[in-house]
Amino acid sequence: MMRTRPLKVALLGCGVVGSEVARIMTTHADDLAQRIGAPVELAGVAVRRPSKVREGIDPALVTTDATALVKRGDIDVVVEVIGGIEPARSLITAAFEHGASVVSANKALLAQDGAALHAAAEEHGRDLYYEAAVAGAIPLIRPLRESLAGDKVNRVLGIVNGTTNFILDKMDSTGAGYQEALDEATALGYAEADPTADVEGFDAAAKAAILAGIAFHTRARLDDVYREGMTEVTAADFRSAKEMGCTIKLLAICERSKDGASVTARVHPAMIPLTHPLASVRGAYNAVFVESDAAGQLMFYGPGAGGAPTASAVLGDLVAVCRNRLNGATGPGESAYAALPVSPMGEVVTRYHISLDVADKPGVLAQVATVFAEHGVSIDTVRQQGKDGEASLVVVTHRASDASLSGTVEALRKLDTVRGVASIMRVEGE
Incomplete structure (x- = not known):
C-alpha cells in the first residue's frame, strides 16, 4: 500500500545537475511515488544565488542557509550536488547527525574522505549512496558493490572522463594537435574554461580511488592514485600508435597484483589496441571494462557527464535510499575488510x-x-x-x-x- 506521508528531500546545489534532479522529481513524481511506495517531496533547495530564476522550483523552497536545511530534523534524504570538499563534508556529516540519509555526486570528497563519511553514516544508521560520482549515468558503483559482491574483481580499466576522451578522439580522427582539439572541446562546452582537473587527470584519479576501494574491498584515497595528465600527447604519438594498430586513451586502471597481496591505482594516457572494446569509445562517452574471476569480462558504456545523465544516477540512488528508509533498513556500506596495501x-x-x-x-x-x-x-x-x-x-x-x-x-x-x-x-x- 502507498504511504501517504511524503518522504522529504533537501537538495544542496541547483546548477546543471541539481536543476535536472529537481525537474525529474517534479515531472516524474507519480512514477517515483509508485516505485518507492511513498511520495517524495522537495522540501528545500540550498543555493548561493537565491535571486536567480529557477524554472519549476517554488521560490519559497530556496535558501542560502544549507546548514539550517540539513539540520531541520524532518528531512529524510539530502541530495548533495554542490561538489568540492567544504562545505559539502560538513553538510553531509550534519545530515547524518540529524537523521537524514545522503545521496552525493561528489567524487573529490569521496576520494579524499570516503572512509570517514561511511563511518558517520554507519554510526547514525543512515545510507550514503554515490552512483553519480563515477561515470555519470552509467550504472557502475552498484554493480561493483552489489551485483559482483560474490565475485573477485581483478581489474577495472576505463575511460572515466568525457572531456579528455573527446579531445583524444578528435586528435585521433582528424590529426589535430592537443591545443586545437582542446579549443574545439571548449567551444562545444565539453571542456571548462579551466580544464586542468580534466586534462591533468585529477578528475579521473578521484574516480579511480573510488573504484579501487569498492572493487578490491580496501581503502584507497586520492593520494594513493598515480596521476599523469594528457597535455603532452602529440599528433606524432597518434601516428606511432596507428603504426602499432593502437589508439591513445586516458585510462583509469585499478588492478590486483598477481599474488593478490596488493593493488595499484593509476591514471595516465596509454596506447591500447584497436581490437580492445575501449578503443571504439568515441566523443565524450565513458566506458569501464571490468575483469573478474567468475563473471569474466564486462563492459559498462554510456554518457559520463551532463545534467540529465548525472541526474539519472542521482535519482536511481534516491529511489533506493527512500525504499530503504520506508523499510527501516540501510543498503551496503563501506566494505574495506581486505585492507590491501596500495603499491607504488x-x-x-x-x-x-x-x-x-x-x-x-x-x-x-x-x-x-x-x-x-x-x-x-x-x-x-x-x-x-x-x-x-x-x-x-x-x-x-x-x-x-x-x-x-x-x-x-x-x-x-x-x-x-x-x-x-x-x-x-x-x-x-x-
Whole structure:
C-alpha cells in the first residue's frame, strides 16, 4: 500500500545537475511515488544565488542557509550536488547527525574522505549512496558493490572522463594537435574554461580511488592514485600508435597484483589496441571494462557527464535510499575488510613505447640497446628513421616494471648520442 506521508528531500546545489534532479522529481513524481511506495517531496533547495530564476522550483523552497536545511530534523534524504570538499563534508556529516540519509555526486570528497563519511553514516544508521560520482549515468558503483559482491574483481580499466576522451578522439580522427582539439572541446562546452582537473587527470584519479576501494574491498584515497595528465600527447604519438594498430586513451586502471597481496591505482594516457572494446569509445562517452574471476569480462558504456545523465544516477540512488528508509533498513556500506596495501607506481608492470631523438650515426642503436639490457628491460621492436645527422628511434618493450623503465630513461638521457626523450607511453589492454 502507498504511504501517504511524503518522504522529504533537501537538495544542496541547483546548477546543471541539481536543476535536472529537481525537474525529474517534479515531472516524474507519480512514477517515483509508485516505485518507492511513498511520495517524495522537495522540501528545500540550498543555493548561493537565491535571486536567480529557477524554472519549476517554488521560490519559497530556496535558501542560502544549507546548514539550517540539513539540520531541520524532518528531512529524510539530502541530495548533495554542490561538489568540492567544504562545505559539502560538513553538510553531509550534519545530515547524518540529524537523521537524514545522503545521496552525493561528489567524487573529490569521496576520494579524499570516503572512509570517514561511511563511518558517520554507519554510526547514525543512515545510507550514503554515490552512483553519480563515477561515470555519470552509467550504472557502475552498484554493480561493483552489489551485483559482483560474490565475485573477485581483478581489474577495472576505463575511460572515466568525457572531456579528455573527446579531445583524444578528435586528435585521433582528424590529426589535430592537443591545443586545437582542446579549443574545439571548449567551444562545444565539453571542456571548462579551466580544464586542468580534466586534462591533468585529477578528475579521473578521484574516480579511480573510488573504484579501487569498492572493487578490491580496501581503502584507497586520492593520494594513493598515480596521476599523469594528457597535455603532452602529440599528433606524432597518434601516428606511432596507428603504426602499432593502437589508439591513445586516458585510462583509469585499478588492478590486483598477481599474488593478490596488493593493488595499484593509476591514471595516465596509454596506447591500447584497436581490437580492445575501449578503443571504439568515441566523443565524450565513458566506458569501464571490468575483469573478474567468475563473471569474466564486462563492459559498462554510456554518457559520463551532463545534467540529465548525472541526474539519472542521482535519482536511481534516491529511489533506493527512500525504499530503504520506508523499510527501516540501510543498503551496503563501506566494505574495506581486505585492507590491501596500495603499491607504488614503480611496481606496476606493463609494456612501453619510447620515442628518442638521437644522433644519426653508427653505434647509436647498440648503445641504446645496452642501456635497456643493463636495466632489465627487454626490447620487443625498434624502428629508426634518420636524415641529415638527426634520427628518431622508437622502442617498444616487453613487460617491465615502471621502476625499471624509469631507470632506463634516466640512463638514456645521459648518453651523448641521445638528444632527447620525445615521449614515453604505456601500452595497455593486450
